[in-house]
Amino acid sequence: MTTMFSTAFRPLGSDRIDPFLVVLWIALIAIALIWVAPIIFIVFTSLKTNADVMGTGAFTPPPELFTQNYPDAWQRGNFATRFANSVIITLVKVPVGLMLSAMAAYALARITLKGKKLLLLLVLFGTMIPFQVMLAPLFTLVNSMGLLNTRLGLFLPYIAFGVPYQVFVLHGFFKEVPHELSEAALMDGASHFTIFRRIFLPISLPILAALLILDFVSTWNEFAMALVLLLDSKMWTLPLSLMVFQGEFGSEYGPLNAAIVTTVLPAVIVYLIFQRYFVGGLTSGAVKG
Template identity: 70%
Template sequence: MTSNPAPFADETIIKPPRDWVLVGLWISLVVVAAIWIAPFVFIVFTSLKSTAQVTTTSAFAPPADPQFVNYAKAWARGRFDITFVNSAIITAIKVPLGLFLSAMAAYALAKIPMRFGKLILLLILFGTMIPFQVMLAPIFTLVNGLGLIDTYPGVILPYLAFGIPYQVFILHGFFRNIPQELSEAARIDGASHFVTFRRVFLPVSLPVMAALFILDFVATWNEFAMALVLLQDREMWTLPLGLSAFQGQFSRDYGQLNAAIVMTVLPATIVYLIFQRYFVSGLTSGAVKG
């Protein structure tokens, strides 16, 4: 009786073929990430160097003797305490208010039958197609006629006018995909449209609302052109205006200039890190056609 050969003795281990497409994607990802991260590394390192260190060392060399005093000096010399407060007030009012108004408008257009609903939506979406740069002169004339130059409402109202149409477009697509049975059940239980919107639609729309919050916060915090036209009093300047003036006065003080840049972008970065887990899912939810 012959013995059978050991099982799998003649079998060779076959390795799966290498996916060169995936390898190429990873290489591309690393290259793109390096390109995006390099300027931030340069800015942070430069903000911690003295002027002598900036001119004698490599741009990407870590600071041998970190000059954290650059941040305190830049904050005081640039009067960023005033511009920071102005930006915080404008952003804290505009972003939540714009999201709330956009959500209510999107709900009404998506779930409340209206005779001219599609026409109203088309008119709102038309606002996303107009570059605000061509509207700066008419906006200045209107705001000046209302006596709102160098005021918070004079900036917040135009910001709302240009921010709401895009948000309505995204939220309308999201609300259209929510099953009609949810709103009908709430209506059968006696809930008004506002109660249905607040208790049913707002909770399920948190991901897309968080994504829009990030985009709107960054856009409002960094907005420059409209603020430059509407805010002429230095006491009403926002952070981008203060940073531009600081750059003009202290362009040769590289350490303090880059410290000012870091302080300007830090709040937007913190907001993104807080809401980043909602960002991708939120944008995807609002982009699906109903």
């Protein structure tokens, strides 16, 4: 703490306080306040009765904490089932998808293979193609397999659209691992599976963690594919039920905002705990790659 303040407002290599930085700091605080304002507004509304929503100011804290909105939203939005659906999909898809991506990335980075360049190009290409463009053919495909309204039918496209970025990032990482590490083990008769499992997985834990967390959030948040592939309300995930909730109870502000908070809370908690990994996962693909 003391070191932080002894260098605060002082440009690199200078020990005098820079007035420009003080002004900048005040401006930044103002912007940061604007940035959190919507979140404060939503949380406050979620804890107010409808009468208080209409009667008190936007940033007035709830006169009394009306927590009833949460069980209310939970029940009316049928969130118990849908929360469980989201949890199941996310907890299965994220680790399985990442494992498949890591395996593929290893093969592309460390095994001599004809047509490797083409495969890599195909993967890189996939990181930039918007699946929003393909919702209708995706529906057609999943429907023709008889997988509409099934977890598997959502799970497979989720993996397909998660693979490119993860393979791309992990390939970049695996490529840089010193060759002595795997070559010696290969000479010793170890298979690529062993090398992958015993050497590459352990040393790439930080980047795997970063990708895992990033993918957790995007899977948890995914809406468009679920909208097209899950027509049965029993299978809906949280983002879908929030959309429906908004349509049905749009003017019941308390429960509506409680529903918003419930939907985003898991992602926010994961973000706050693993913040460091987030930035790592995001930038390792975009900037260093």
